[in-house]
Amino acid sequence: MRLAIHHDTTYRYAERVRASIQYLRLTPQNSARQRVLDWQLDLPESARAQRDGHGNILHVLTLDEPHQAIVIGAHGQVEIDESCESESDPVSPLPYLRCTGLTTADAALREFAAQVCGARRDRAALIELMAALHRRMPFSPGVTEVETTAAEAFALGLGVCQDHTHVFLACARSLGIPARYVSGYLCTAGSPQLASHAWAEVWIDGAWYSFDVTNQLTRPERHIKLAVGLDYLDACPVRGMRRGGQEQMHAQVQSAPLLQNQLPSQEQ
Amino acid sequence: MLSRTAADLYWMSRYLERAENMARMLDVSHSLSLMPQGGRGDGLEELAMPLLITGTLDAYLERHRELDAERILHFFALDADNPASLYSCLRAARTNAHAVRGRITADIWENINATWLEMRHIAEQAPANFSASNFCEWVKERSHLFRGATEGTIMRGNAYRFIRLGTFIERADNTLRLLDTRNQLMGDAPPCESTARDYYQWSALLRALSAYEAHAALYRGSPKVSQVAELLLLRAEVPRSLRTCIATLSQILAEIPGTNGRPAQRMAAELEARLRFTGVEEVLEEGLQAWIHDYILLVRQLANAIHSAYLEAV
């Protein structure tokens, strides 16, 4: 399937920002599952691309002139191979066994994972885990924040795709299975909406398999992968700091774009 | 020099100068409040002046509800929660000095540190052994010592320049505000009583700014508004006059190497020229209050220009 993406985001600030710096992970890469036909970022300033530690393409955008808004545009076309089940990787998956502040499994999470999977560590067990998790944590926007940890979201029993993914990663890692966070776009069939989305990849039998807990999918046919990481903070599409009128810097991890303009994507 | 270091030096001396001016103002208000007051006699109007000048009347009333001589004094001298108090100013100066200990001489550091330690001691001992005028006198003395240590020991480099910038920006602002409030207070006075009251009021202000002797030497006779305004705004001979402050600022700014300070340098030079070629009759014609308010704004703009040129981010 070929997906066309046109995604503009405008960040507006209540007060004039004197300078800002952003790490952007908004460029998909070729893989067994996705082929990038063309891709372009529209940024207010030119930004050089580099790779981050996870192999993602990272643009560093620095704005030195005072500004009150930033417009970031991403568009292009990506071909998805819907039959592709997994992706191999020459790089060791072992670093993805580590916990982070957002993905530390507390006793409740460890117990939940152990109860569902028992001694099993195969894909079937993880699919069961995904289903059990979704039952335990129905999708409910507006309850959690970007800073909510896996343990907190699990205790609430509610959350969005970010929380689902964090909880799933914490469970998998507590079972000794490498797992990582994926951020990207989801093009929902029949809907003109294009959404930022998050899901998990888990290392089973020498390859990365996808688990979209929110949508209960193991084959991400309408998902465009932008970046991977240990958690949201590693993989999120935009992470920035700005200097306001005062000396203080304000962390602004793409939490609440005040005006988001999403144009319909087209299936071809 | 790091911008942060320059900022710490600048604020260190601003806070010390602020403390000194506050002490001068408190001293005057305190002694004037003891004078017979036209018809009312409680001296509260006088005591409330520091609250008006520093814009802390609301904060004070929230805490203490009514105006009370002792409480106002405490509020300005010793209250750790009042950011405008002498206590807070000396604490802030010490914090700034601590951050740049390596950049100031031991004489300067020890002066500021000892001042703060003594301040804490005074606050702990109060109110038993507290005398407002002794305390104000002590603050002025410590400020003189700081200036002496600075003049006498520090290398004539950027550190010296930023210390002096802080002193003179703060002093310019304070002189304007003191004159402004005193002038407004006088304006309300019934004309029949004005002569005697004028005399005490203006001479108290002159004493507060250590300009009484200068006035006597230059004008003779009892002070009048035109003379006081000329003396404190336009005379180059008076070390706390607006003109002296601006001329000194302009001179210091011209000495700082680099081109990023041009807007501030230009502004200071323009202000200096305007003051040099202004006569007091022009000031009075425009209206003293309006004129002062213009200049309070201009001094603030100059401070902002200094800030964005040297003391903060690109």
Next chain:
Amino acid sequence: MVRSTYDEMYDAQGGCRAHYQAFARWLAATPSELVEQRRREADLLFHRAGITFTLYGDKQGTERLIPFDTIPRSIPASEWQQVERGCIQRVRALNMFLADLYHDQRIVKAGIIPAEQVLANEGYQLAMQGLDLPHDLYAHIAGVDLVRDGDGTYYVLEDNLRTPSGVSYMLENRKMMMRLFPELFAGQRIAPINHYPSLLLDTLKSASLVDNPSVVVLTPGRYNSAYFEHAFLAREMGVELVEGADLFVRDDRVYMRTTAGPQPVDVIYRRIDDAFLDPLAFNPDSMLGVPGLLSAYRSGKVILANAIGTGVADDKSVYPYVPEMIRFYLDEEPILANVPTWQCRKPAELSHVLANLEHLVVKETQGSGGYGMLVGPAASKAEIEAFRARLKANPAAYIAQPTLSLSTCPTFVESGIAPRHIDLRPFVLSGQQVRLVPGGLTRVALREGSLVVNSSQGGGTKDTWVVEDSTVASESREV
């Protein structure tokens, strides 16, 4: 290991060792009141100079003085040469290990270190994978903690490859001793150490490929426990002491904000942990770091000393493999011994540890500063049981070692002069060459019998002398 105690000054028969004889004669000849008066003078001078530290968790931020003991720890030059060679060998191997780990991982492929041990380690930084650093150097500044067991053998207790501290005390202690007791230095040849700041600056400059690079010291600020040292080293090297907010990144370059506009920075001697360096890449709440620093670093436009990700090599769970690293990379036998270590993540070793808790020292693999550790022989039954529970809950987080006796050195205490346990931290600088100044920081546990020398736990420091043997020989002939 022998469970007797080695004393630095006196041999088993109570005789004074050759390299201490000049000092012993001086001590005997000097009136004790004079020594006492000089000690008080030292306290006063340290206070006045502000040579203080703040304790973690002390909300008041009270500045404390690290107790300074005026009896030096002395090492004969011939013995020091061995220690020096051992430290150089060890730090070279550790740097080679880091370069290998962040590139080809030959040591993992050779099966010498389990992949999971290093790759899943929290100190391992993915951001460093494949990144080339000038001269393949990661730990430009290393502190190697050494102790001596009953027979006097030196053991490496741990390596400090992140932001080792204490060197300012080493330098200030020497300055103080020379000021208080100049006659001691006139009488014998004690190797000088005060060129350390210039060696450090030289090391930092050589870490960059830029000609005459601009160097800064990056501190978390004056509320940090080691702020005195950061300010001290910046002053001694004649470079700027900056905080995160003084720096910014533009087009992959790092600049500092100055009164004359932005000035480029080439080398950052950072005294901030990895997690706080760049709020856009690591801990987002950190206001200590510089947003964008990691991207500038990965573009090769700025050098960090030490590099990011050195923590994986000084992790206590990786420590047991250091002798193997020396053999693997240098094809040499280790000069300095490792303390035998049980890795609690291995079930067999865990059960040994659990059965012998009262004899062992158990440490967190990630811990430092003497926190979160159990000294079995000194612990109560309740403490041991509490620790047993923690150990069982998360065995991988702990290692255990036999309780070393640690050598002692005569020290002034309330009751007079008495032996107290000491360790030694030499500072190893890796640039074009690997160098040390003779000696290091000697820390002393002031409580009787205590083996914990950390300043946060009531430890003090001593001046450390490397005494040239020729003087020792000629002095001993006179005796």
